[in-house]
Amino acid sequence: MHELSLAQGLLSQLQALAKEHGAEKIVLVRVSIGAQSGIVIDSFVFGFNAIKTTLALSRDAVLEISEVEGSDLILMQVEME
């Protein structure tokens, strides 16, 4: 799997959600990663933490990963203000 690219996809999705809800800051991001997805969790977290700093919106966002069954990567919840 392609962790950095997926992290970039996550960031785009967060931008869209923030715009939709009129939010200025992302506080918390909850993501479920399927154990069979082939995604290396550490790499994904590393990638996200590296690119989140490129936007004021996401600079302080905390990423919380739950490892679940299955092969998908799902953005579950976003806390924003």
Place this chain on the structure above:
Amino acid sequence: MCDTCGCHISDDTSSKIVEVHQSLLAANQEQADKNREHIEAMGAVAINLISSPGSGKTTLLEHTLDRIGRNMRIGVIEGDIETERDADRIRKKGVPVVQLTTGGACHLDAPLVHKGLHALEHQSEDGKFDLVFIENVGNLVCPATFDLGEHERIILVSVPEGSDKPAKYPTTFHGANTFMITKTDLLSYFDFSVEEAKNEALRLNPDLRIMEVGAPAGLGMDQWISYLEELVAAH
């Protein structure tokens, strides 16, 4: 907004939790499926060429276009991190070509190819093609994960790279339709076992079609051209 009466209250500590439940993997697949429909509306068959850098993708295209560039309506989408060099080579063959540069990403993805398809259409009078080649960024790993909307996926490994490559890149070979061994004119200079490469590839993917070419020397090109003609005719 106040839940009770709907008035606008400004609440400085308001943070809200939004339930999303969206797959992050689905996004590329959705666009890929749309690309496939788009390509079909163009009347074309799309082929995704994947290989390590320098395996001979662009050279294969050049020789292919020399042979059938005038008989079929062919368009090419080139993918690279930087430069337009590959598109420049294809342009000399007189067919519509678009260069996509990722600027850093080591693979093409469906959204980028979507842009490429539109740009390609603009270069043709009626936006119709028989065959669209998508030459991916040189990389045997990452492109495998990204459906671009192609009908056929071809993996190229050249003789100098070694016959152990299929075994080392299982995901890439699993997802392919055709495995092409390139630079076969160099077999006598290298320790490449065609049998090993074929067996390993078929073990990973028993349905794989396997071809051998040495494009500049014309080796295997008749078979390759027939395959392309079949693909287009069957469409």
